[in-house]
Every structure is written in C-alpha cells, then in structure tokens.
Amino acid sequence: MKGQESMTKAAQSENLLEISGLQMHFPITRGVFKRKVGAVRAVDGIDLTVAKGETVGLVGESGCGKSTTGRLMTRILEPTAGKVVFEGRDVSHVGNKGLRPLRRDVQMIFQDPYSSLNPRHTVGSIIAAPLQIQKIPTPKGVKAAVQDLLKLVGLNPEHYNRYPHEFSGGQRQRIGIARALALRPKLIVADEPVSALDVSIQAQVVNLLDDLQKEFDLTYVFIAHDLSVVRHISDRVAVMYLGKIVEIADRDQLYSNPRHPYTVALMSAVPTPDPARRNSAQRNRVLLTGDVPSPINPPSGCRFRTRCWKAQDICATEDPALTARLGDPESHQTACHFPVAEDEVVAGRRPASSNA
Amino acid sequence: MSTDSLAGLTMPAGPAKRPFLEVKDLTVRFNTDDGVVKAVSGSSFAVERGKTLGIVGESGSGKSVTSLAVLGLHRTRSNATVAGEIWLDDKELVTASDEEVRKLRGGKMAMIFQDPLSAMHPYYTVGAQIVEAYRVHHKVSKKEARVRAIDMLARVGIPQPEKRFNEYGHQFSGGMRQRAMIAMALVNDPKLLIADEPTTALDVTVQAQILDLIRDLQEEFGSAVIMITHDLGVVAELADDVLVMYGGKVIERGPAADVFHEPQHPYTWGLLGSMPRLDRELRERLTPVKGSPPSLINLPSGCAFHPRCPYAGRNGDRSFTESPELRGGVHAVACHLPAEDRQKIYEQEVAPNL
Ligand SMILES: Nc1ncnc2c1ncn2[C@@H]1O[C@H](COP(=O)(O)OP(=O)(O)OP(=O)(O)O)[C@@H](O)[C@H]1O
Ligand SMILES: Nc1ncnc2c1ncn2[C@@H]1O[C@H](COP(=O)(O)OP(=O)(O)O)[C@@H](O)[C@H]1O
Ligand code: SF4
Ligand code: SF4
Ligand SMILES: [Mg+2]
Ligand SMILES: [Mg+2]
Numbered sequence: 001m002k003g004q005e006s007m008t009k010a011a012q013s014e015n016l017l018e019i020s021g022l023q024m025h026f027p028i029t030r031g032v033f034k035r036k037v038g039a040v041r042a043v044d045g046i047d048l049t050v051a052k053g054e055t056v057g058l059v060g061e062s063g064c065g066k067s068t069t070g071r072l073m074t075r076i077l078e079p080t081a082g083k084v085v086f087e088g089r090d091v092s093h094v095g096n097k098g099l100r101p102l103r104r105d106v107q108m109i110f111q112d113p114y115s116s117l118n119p120r121h122t123v124g125s126i127i128a129a130p131l132q133i134q135k136i137p138t139p140k141g142v143k144a145a146v147q148d149l150l151k152l153v154g155l156n157p158e159h160y161n162r163y164p165h166e167f168s169g170g171q172r173q174r175i176g177i178a179r180a181l182a183l184r185p186k187l188i189v190a191d192e193p194v195s196a197l198d199v200s201i202q203a204q205v206v207n208l209l210d211d212l213q214k215e216f217d218l219t220y221v222f223i224a225h226d227l228s229v230v231r232h233i234s235d236r237v238a239v240m241y242l243g244k245i246v247e248i249a250d251r252d253q254l255y256s257n258p259r260h261p262y263t264v265a266l267m268s269a270v271p272t273p274d275p276a277r278r279n280s281a282q283r284n285r286v287l288l289t290g291d292v293p294s295p296i297n298p299p300s301g302c303r304f305r306t307r308c309w310k311a312q313d314i315c316a317t318e319d320p321a322l323t324a325r326l327g328d329p330e331s332h333q334t335a336c337h338f339p340v341a342e343d344e345v346v347a348g349r350r351p352a353s354s355n356a
Numbered sequence: 357m358s359t360d361s362l363a364g365l366t367m368p369a370g371p372a373k374r375p376f377l378e379v380k381d382l383t384v385r386f387n388t389d390d391g392v393v394k395a396v397s398g399s400s401f402a403v404e405r406g407k408t409l410g411i412v413g414e415s416g417s418g419k420s421v422t423s424l425a426v427l428g429l430h431r432t433r434s435n436a437t438v439a440g441e442i443w444l445d446d447k448e449l450v451t452a453s454d455e456e457v458r459k460l461r462g463g464k465m466a467m468i469f470q471d472p473l474s475a476m477h478p479y480y481t482v483g484a485q486i487v488e489a490y491r492v493h494h495k496v497s498k499k500e501a502r503v504r505a506i507d508m509l510a511r512v513g514i515p516q517p518e519k520r521f522n523e524y525g526h527q528f529s530g531g532m533r534q535r536a537m538i539a540m541a542l543v544n545d546p547k548l549l550i551a552d553e554p555t556t557a558l559d560v561t562v563q564a565q566i567l568d569l570i571r572d573l574q575e576e577f578g579s580a581v582i583m584i585t586h587d588l589g590v591v592a593e594l595a596d597d598v599l600v601m602y603g604g605k606v607i608e609r610g611p612a613a614d615v616f617h618e619p620q621h622p623y624t625w626g627l628l629g630s631m632p633r634l635d636r637e638l639r640e641r642l643t644p645v646k647g648s649p650p651s652l653i654n655l656p657s658g659c660a661f662h663p664r665c666p667y668a669g670r671n672g673d674r675s676f677t678e679s680p681e682l683r684g685g686v687h688a689v690a691c692h693l694p695a696e697d698r699q700k701i702y703e704q705e706v707a708p709n710l
Contacts, residue, residue: 061559062530168648198414198586203630203644210641225559232632232642255634269564271589272635273628275612278593287568288561290515291529 016187016219017050017073022082024068028296041295042068044243045082047322050187055213055220057234057251059227059266061292065243066223070189073221074108075099086187104134107180109173111192116176117164123150123175124160130182149178153208170201174208181212189221194229206233227270231255236331239263242303243295245322249332259325259332259339261286262304264346286346302336309346310338374443375402376580377426377548382440384421384430391653395421397604398440400682403597405547408574408581410595410612412588412627414649418604419584423550426582427467428457444548463493466546470553472533476525482536483509483521486543493544508539512569531562535569542573549574550582555590567594588631592616600624603650603660610687620689620698622665625706636710643709659692667693667701 025039043065050056058066071077072084075091084092091102110116117126127146131138138145147157153174164172173193180188190209194202206229212218224230230237231251238248239260247260258264265286272281288307293299302320305311314337322335340346380400386393396418403409411419421430428449430436442449444465449457469475477485486505487498494501502521509517512535525533534554541549551570555563571594574581583594591598591612598615600608600623608621619625626645647664650656658676662668668675671692682690691698 061561170648198649199588200414200626200630200645201648203642204646206632206642207644227560228632228634231634232638265561267634269560270634271563271567271587271593273589273592273616273631273633274635275592275595275616277635281593282568285564285568287564289565291531291562292559 014052015049016052016087017048017221018083018085019049019073020047020083020085022046022048022069022072022084023080024065024072024077025080038296041243041298043072043079044295044298046240046243046245048238048245048248050219050221052186052219053217054235055222055233057230057237058221058223058240059225059230059237060240061225061266063292063295064240065295066225066240067191069240070108070191070221070223073187074106074189075102076108100134104183105186107183107185107188109176109180109188109190109193111195114164114169114172114196117172119164122161122163123155123167126164126175127179127182130179134183136183145182146178149182152181152212153178154204168201170197170204173197173201173205177205177208177212181216184216185218187219187221189223191223192225193222195224195226202229209233227267239266242292242298244303244335246304246335247333248322249328253329253332257328257332257342259328259334260304260336261308261310261338261340261346264340265307268346284346304336310336310340312338374446376405376445377403377582378441378443379422379426380441380443382422382425382442383438384418384425385437386433387435387437388653393652394604394655395652396425399599399601399604399606401597401599401606401609403548403580403582405580406574406578407596408583408594410591410598411582411584411601412586412591412598413601414586416649416652417601418652419586419601420552421604422601423467423552423582423584426548426550427461427465428452428454429461431457459493462489462546463544464546465548465550466541466544468534468537468541468549468551468554470556472530472537473525475537476533476540478525481522481524482528483523486536486540489540490543504543505539508543509536511573512536512539512542513565514539530558531565534558534562534566538566538569538573542577545577546579548580548582550584552584553586554583556585556587563590570594588616588627600627603655604652605660605690606682607661607690608688609682610684614687618687619702619706620684620687621661621691622667622693623661625702626664628710629706639709659690670697 022043023045024043025041027036028038028040029035030037058069060066072079075084079092083090086102124146127149128142131142131145147160150157155171155174194205197205213220222230222233234251236250237254238245241262247263258267265288268285290307293306299306301317302315305315320335320337322333324330324332325334325339326341382396382399384396386395399422401409413419424430425438426442430438431454438450440450483505486508487501490501490504506517506521509520514520514532514535528536555566558566585591595612598610598612599606602623608615608624619628629643630645632642645664650660656663658678659680662675674692680690680692682688
C-alpha cells in the first residue's frame with residue numbers, strides 16, 4: 001500500500017506502458033486443414049495506461065482475460081489487433097530481436113510456483129539464466145549476483161544449489177520473484193502471484209513485493225481475483241469482464257464508490273470475516289444468477305446484460321463506452337448505460353431463494 | 357488425553373445426551389516411506405443437528421484427513437491407522453464394521469468435495485449418478501429415482517433440470533458441477549453434511565451462490581454441517597462453532613463470534629493479521645506469520661507452532677518441550693501462555709493491527 005503522496009507523483013510522471021484497442025482472438029480450428037471456424041475473444045478491445053511507479057490491479061473472474069492481457073503486455077503473446085507501447089515505443093508486432101530490451105525491462109511472475117520453475121535445474125541456475133541470456137555483466141561473478149538476489153527476497157543464499165522441490169510454495173514464489181528481479185526490470189506483471197499460497201505466506205509475499213517496489217522504483221501490474229489483496233496493493237484498479245475492462249478507477253474511488261453493476265456484485269460477494277456482520281453482509285449481498293457466458297459468443301451490446309439486474313433494451317444493442325459517468329472524475333470510468341448511483345438501493349437477487 | 361469439555365456443550369454423563377456428532381481424541385497416522393505422517397492428533401469436537409462447524413487451517417493441517425476419518429474413508433487405506441471415537445447419532449464408527457459404515461455413507465452422512473469433476477464419473481450422466489446414489493439407499497424404481505433426481509437438480513438451482521439430467525459432468529461449468537454434486541450429496545437427505553473446500557475452486561460470485569444454497573438447504577433439512585475451508589471469511593459467514601487446526605491439532609475451538617472477536621491463540625492472531633480485509637480501513641502493512649507450516653512427519657517439539665511464534669520464549673522452556681493441551685470451556689485454546697498474559701498481548705499488540 002502506498003500513501004497519497006506517491007500516488008500523485010505517479011499520476012504526474014509519464015506513462016511506462018500504454019495499451020490501446022488491444023485484442024487477442026485465439027482461432028478455433030477444425031479438421032486437418034485447420035479451417036478457422038471461430039475465435040475465442042479472450043481480450044476484446046482494452047485501453048489502459050500504466051504510469052511509472054504505480055501499481056495497477058487487474059481483477060475479474062476466471063476466464064475474463066486477465067492472464068491473456070498480462071501476456072500481451074509482456075509480449076509473450078502477439079496481439080491480433082491494437083497496440084502495446086512501452087516507453088513510447090510500439091512493440092505490438094516487433095520480432096524476437098526487437099523484443100530484447102523488452103525482455104529485460106518487463107518481467108512476469110506466475111501464479112503457480114510449482115510449475116513455473118524447471119524441476120531439474122538448481123535455484124542458482126534458474127536465477128542466473130536471465131543474466132546469462134541477456135549477457136548482463138556481474139562484476140563479482142554470477143554466483144555472488146544470484147546470492148544477492150536470494151538474500152533480497154528473503155531466502156538463504158547458501159541454498160543456491162538446491163532444487164525447487166526442496167522449497168515450500170512460498171519460498172518457490174520468492175525464487176520466481178528473484179528470477180524476475182535479476183534483470184532489474186522496470187515493469188513487473190504479476191499474474192496471481194499469491195493466489196496459490198496459504199494466507200500467512202501470502203502476507204509475507206505481499207509485503208516483499210511492497211518492499212521491492214520501494215527499493216527499486218518498480219511499476220507493477222498486479223493480476224488477481226482476490227479483491228481484498230488487490231485493494232491492499234494497488235493504486236488503481238481495473239475490473240474485467242469477458243475480455244473487456246468494465247470499470248477503472250483510483251483504488252479508494254473504486255472500493256468506496258463502485259459504479260458498474262458487476263463491480264458492485266463482485267464486491268458484495270466477498271465473504272466478511274466477521275460473524276457479527278454476517279446478517280447485514282448477507283442482506284446487502286447482490287447474488288448474480290447464471291454463469292459467465294462463453295467468450296466465443298459474447299452477448300451483443302453490454303456483455304454483462306445476461307446477468308445484470310439493471311439491464312434494459314438498449315443494453316442488448318449498444319455496447320456502453322468506458323467513460324466517466326455521473327460526474328465522476330476523469331480517472332474513474334465505467335462502461336455501463338445505467339451506472340449505480342451513490343444512494344441507490346441495489347437489487348440483485350436476494351440471498352436464500354429457491355429459483356436461481 | 358483431552359481434559360477439555362466439548363465446544364459449547366456442558367454434557368451430563370450418559371449417552372442419552374451425546375451430541376449428534378461427537379469426535380473424541382481422533383488420531384490418524386499414515387505410514388509412508390519418509391516416516392509416519394501425524395496427520396491428526398487428539399482432535400475432539402462436536403456438532404449438533406441444524407448447526408455448522410467450521411474447520412479452518414492452512415493446507416496440510418489435517419482438515420481433510422479429519423473429515424475423511426468421520427466418513428470412514430481411511431478404512432480402505434492399508435497405511436492408515438485411526439484411533440479415538442466417532443459417535444454419530446449414538447453409534448460409534450471407529451469400531452463399527454465396514455458394512456455398517458458403508459451404509460451410513462451417502463445416506464445419513466454425505467460429503468461435498470473441492471473438485472467436483474474428480475468426484476463424478478466421466479462415463480455416466482449426472483442424472484444417472486444421482487439416480488444410482490438414491491437407489492443404493494432406497495428401494496425404488498428407476499422412474500421414481502429419476503423424478504427425485506430431477507427434483508434435486510431443480511432444488512439446487514440448475515436450470516432445465518430434465519435436459520441437464522442427461523448431460524455429463526464435463527459439460528457443466530464449475531459452479532453447475534458443484535451444484536450437481538450438492539444435489540447428489542443431498543439426495544438421501546443426509547443428517548450430516550461434510551463440505552471440504554466446496555467453493556475454493558470457484559469465483560466469488562459463484563461462491564456466494566453456493567454458500568447461499570448450502571445455508572438454505574441446511575435450514576430446510578436441519579442437517580449438521582461441517583464446513584472445511586482455509587478462508588476465514590467463509591467460516592465467519594456460515595459457522596456457529598469454529599475449530600482452528602495447526603500441525604494436525606486443534607489449537608483453538610469455540611463459538612464463531614468468540615473466535616473472531618477474541619481470538620486466543622497466537623496462530624489465530626497470525627491468520628487474522630495476514631489477511632487484508634475489505635471491511636476494514638486500509639493498513640500500511642500486513643502482519644504475516646514468519647516461517648512456514650511444519651512437516652507432519654517431523655513436527656517441532658513442544659508446541660508445534662513454536663518456530664513461528666513471537667511469544668514462544670515467554671514460557672520458560674515449556675513451548676519447546678511440552679505440547680500444550682486444549683484447555684478452557686466453551687472457548688478453548690492450546691497455548692502455554694497464562695490467560696491474563698494472552699489477554700494483555702491481544703489487546704495491546706494484536707488487536708490494534710487487525
Ligand atoms: N491459447 C489459447 N487458445 C485458446 N483460448 C485461450 C488461450 N488462452 C486463453 N484462452 C481463453 O481465453 C479466455 C481468457 O483466458 P485467460 O487465461 O486470460 O483468463 P484469466 O482471466 O486469466 O482467468 P483465470 O482467473 O482462470 O486465470 C478463456 O476463455 C481461455 O479459455
Ligand atoms: N493417504 C495418505 N498417505 C500419507 N499421508 C497423507 C495421506 N492423506 C493425507 N496425508 C497427509 O496428511 C496431512 C494432512 O492432510 P490434509 O488433511 O489433506 O490437509 P488439509 O488440511 O490441507 O486438508 C498432510 O501432510 C498430507 O500429506
Ligand atoms: S449497460 Fe446495462 S446490462 Fe450492462 S451493466 Fe449497465 S445496466 Fe447492466
Ligand atoms: S505454547 Fe508457546 S509457542 Fe505455542 S502458541 Fe503458545 S506461546 Fe506460542
Ligand atoms: Mg489467469
Ligand atoms: Mg484439504
């Protein structure tokens with residue numbers, strides 16, 4: 001979590017990353033000739049800027065396109081349309097050679113600390129690999145550089161020769177972080193970095209990410225489905241639904257004044273760890289019915305309309321633009337024709353009923 | 357071994373007043389190549405009908421092993437030893453015959469798992485499996501069972517149940533599958549329902565639907581529910597009583613309101629401090645528990661939590677040499693710290709940071 005002061009600083013400084021009209025449509029093919037019969041519209045037109053030094057949280061339910069967005073930002077994937085601009089340079093379609101500086105400046109941390117590390121390599125060689133591939137000079141030797149990194153993430157530097165399976169889940173996630181830090185990146189895209197960890201370990205890793213950001217002036221895109229963790233760590237938060245950003249705002253704005261019916265439902269669904277508030281939490285809960293539709297065939301108009309209690313005719317025909325609504329500041333944008341007002345009584349399905 | 361009285365229940369002697377489910381001194385060990393896994397040690401708890409017991413703890417703390425023991429599912433594992441007593445409706449299950457336990461399972465007691473796909477057969481339709489589950493315990497025709505199955509599918513909120521009846525598990529979304537498994541678990545109107553991380557694999561909006569469903573069904577059928585989860589929020593919303601497990605042991609037990617509002621064990625403090633919460637002011641920093649959970653093959657001496665406990669040094673060498681027993685009445689805790697000290701530490705050092 002960062003104070004007000006650094007937030008305004010971040011807002012004033014230049015954008016590190018700018019994405020616009022970004023799309024990733026994975027083709028669905030059939031038969032030996034790989035005839036294209038359709039597409040999974042995993043990311044379907046998103047605009048987002050990330051300023052230097054800030055943390056942008058990306059939340060949404062499974063399959064809404066968070067990881068795909070992260071992999072586009074890091075150019076692990078090449079977008080089917082739209083632009084990825086890093087430090088003013090359009091990197092949307094550059095090839096391997098042109099991507100070299102990006103491979104140094106932008107790093108990704110993955111959700112699963114178990115599968116993202118090669119089990120046959122020692123921790124030392126896993127962390128050293130990016131240094132060697134990028135031919136980074138290490139004045140004190142590679143080993144010393146790696147041991148410094150191990151210390152930095154709170155691991156014992158003497159464990160240099162151990163294998164990933166000899167570490168716990170939280171420690172493995174630290175190894176992933178050390179590897180990401182090796183090249184002193186400017187931007188780290190963390191894809192559910194704490195989701196697989198137990199709560200006591202999760203807090204250790206969140207604090208570590210906080211400390212590293214301060215120490216190295218890092219910029220984070222933090223992908224998660226846990227709204228409480230995202231609130232803790234982010235300066236700004238974007239909510240995704242079916243391949244699109246439906247709402248984006250400064251952290252406090254979003255959590256105190258959610259506008260999009262989906263954001264409202266998502267927040268009210270988070271269980272409250274306080275038995276005394278059990279009844280009021282349940283009373284105020286907006287239960288959505290049904291499931292997220294398929295990204296192969298998203299609903300026309302507003303994609304949320306099949307589950308939205310506020311939907312009207314226009315929602316089926318007109319895709320609402322992501323823009324400031326109801327007098328919100330320019331930084332708070334909502335893609336909804338009928339955004340939720342401050343004093344509105346929200347009326348989704350009420351809890352404990354029979355007809356879902 | 358356990359000197360405590362059971363959670364919330366002052367029990368006069370005599371089996372007539374036994375709680376609906378009573379587990380006493382449950383101990384489960386597994387023999388493995390690496391050594392003996394002390395998965396559950398001396399665990400005691402009780403649940404009444406119509407009530408929900410929440411079991412929380414981090415992964416590997418023995419939650420699932422506890423619930424599988426109640427269902428008698430360790431019987432088929434040759435490397436498992438189960439000791440202690442499990443009383444369900446005045447019948448002792450540890451010493452009961454395999455046949456007796458098999459009859460209860462899926463009938464009087466049923467379970468919902470984390471991963472519904474693995475609990476469903478890939479080659480049979482969802483409907484056929486519910487029909488089968490029903491007919492094992494009821495002498496009815498296939499037609500009658502089908503009516504019952506479709507009714508259950510509708511009851512758990514599956515749209516077009518007649519059509520869904522003929523589909524396979526993999527054709528369902530995650531939330532639908534979990535609903536179908538709940539339908540299967542409830543088809544025989546179980547008096548005890550054990551739900552092991554039933555919503556962990558689901559999105560929060562779907563989780564809210566499923567928790568709502570379980571709450572609703574419990575109200576209707578008056579079953580006893582054991583809700584196992586690592587999510588303190590889920591427990592706070594559903595449970596009447598809470599067990600906190602660490603290293604295979606119950607380290608705190610009591611009514612949910614007490615455990616959340618006046619937690620007694622340093623590990624419980626750690627869990628609450630680790631958690632960012634939407635219902636609180638933002639904190640500058642989380643307060644995690646240092647270190648990582650113990651191996652159940654090589655448990656630390658004394659109190660298993662001592663390598664991670666900031667207060668371990670305050671009890672002479674007792675935290676390192678002597679395993680604390682679960683003591684106290686309704687709200688019991690296993691910690692050597694004197695109650696007054698604990699109270700003071702909680703008020704002065706812990707509560708302000710939660
Ligand atoms: N290589 C691929 N080919 C085809 N479809 C894909 C591919 N990668 C992702 N998808 C689909 O794109 C959609 C978005 O996937 P993505 O992994 O970005 O979701 P996510 O928001 O990260 O979800 P989760 O929370 O489950 O990680 C999903 O429907 C997914 O099945
Ligand atoms: N069949 C088995 N054989 C050996 N060890 C087991 C077996 N089942 C569970 N365990 C071990 O028992 C401990 C507790 O497991 P479990 O109850 O599944 O934890 P959780 O609290 O995450 O549900 C773990 O160390 C686990 O590895
Ligand atoms: S545009 Fe219409 S359907 Fe979409 S979220 Fe707003 S009210 Fe609901
Ligand atoms: S017994 Fe000692 S080590 Fe264990 S929780 Fe209490 S103070 Fe900490
Ligand atoms: Mg993902
Ligand atoms: Mg488990």
